[in-house]
Amino acid sequence: MKRSCGSRGSNTTTANNSSSNNCDKVERKTIEKNRRMHMKNLSMNLLSLIPKDHFTTSKDALTQLDHLDVAASYIKKLRGRIEKLKQRRESGPSIEGVREDASEGTMTMTTTAAATIGVRLPVVEVRYQDRHLEVVLIISSNSSSSSSSSSSNSQKRRFRFHEVISLLEEEGAEVVNANFSVVGDKVFHTIHSQAVCSRIGLEASRVSERLKKLVF
Secondary structure: HHHHHHHHHHHHHHHHHHHHEEEEEEEEHHHHHHHHHHHHHHHHHHOOOOHHOOOOOOOOHHHHHHHHHHHHHHHHHHHHHHHHHHHHEEEHHOOOEEEEEOOOOOEEHHHHHHHOOOOOOOOOEEEEEEEEEEEEEEEEEOOOOOOOOHHHHHHHHHHHHHHHHHHHHHEEEEEEEEEEEEEEEEEEEEEEEOOOOOOOOOOOOHHHHHHHHOOO
């Protein structure tokens, strides 16, 4: 009888251990499942902060590792833009000169260079990046001494500025803001716009050519 009782006690202990192990396995599976769900939610939230035009493939086709790669790429891109803005702010009114836009193969001249160097006017500058288009037009503010001639030139500039806005809209750009300033004998018109359709984008080289034909 003692031997029988001992056998039953041993079986009971084994059953309890087995039940405990099963509970531990279930608990670990639940914790792992919750962890994966939490990571998935974090990944989706991170993805929602990235602009659509930064993706080269559909979001649905991306894995969680792809999400992290896209986010890292976007953060790196933002850092680059911030550094450029810092450099432009620190450089202030210094002469930046003439540079070549490698993406479009067009020669552009910065406004500070045109303001300090005797360049031939008018000047057309077009920059396009990440759906954002910046157009800078530099024209002469000089006019003849007669008031009638001055009035005529002023009306012509306003009319041409209106034509520039219409041209940008025809090329698929939505004008966000526009302003002008006078530096010495030059008038600077700056227009900021963005592509209406991010998938199609804008052709900066064609915009530049059309603007040159318009203002020259």
